[in-house]
Amino acid sequence: MLNDSRPTVPSSPAHWVALAGQREPLVAARDRVRTMLADVAPCVDDAVLVVSELVGNAVRHTVAGPDCLTIEIDGDQVVIAVHDPEPDDGRVHLSETAADPLAESGRGLWLVQTLARRWYVETTAVGKAVVAVLPRGETAVSRAAGS
Template structure:
């Protein structure tokens, strides 16, 4: 399989989230490969959660989104200029937000967050099925890191 990459800078505005998600998914679907609906839909949800959180918490600078496909996985990275690292967990049941990283943990095979010189970079990897006829059904049992 040929490696592919997509990168995009996103303005830190709520309206930019939808456009970024659509552009990334269009790029993924345009690659000359068969990933299967499970991988593409998982990537779409992870991108949406990461970009939404970055836009919500970015201080001034733009948000960067990159997606890389190699032989084993689809890797999503979203970086922003907020130095505060997100903490996974469930919020108060009455809270309107705070479930994004919990969803990413449930969907991705590996995920994490790393501080950068100007903020942080959140990443997630979605393992590719070894046989496209048998997509990954339950990412919840896969290895986690963070």
């Protein structure tokens, strides 16, 4: 099920990372997230995993791959968006096999949903963005442990 709750807080400037035409867009995306969030957000490992899943999905499921990544620190949250030039045709959704631990694929958006406060697909002027909003001050492990 798509979680289409939109962020309601005012936005701060986003950091933009070009991914179009890169041989290894996953490497560039992960490196930028680690660098940007290292000293300002405990959720850096969660953010790297979310970016890995979103960029990987854009590589696998679009013709052109990802255009860019935006990272925004906005108060108590980190907003990550992976943009690609293809329209939102409803194909971005949780797989029916997402909860199956033996499935060989299909768990990417399930991981994103587990790690993020919310995620959604947004139509843009040149395609779409898959957006994940993570809590800035804690990781999924600390939330699960109740700390």
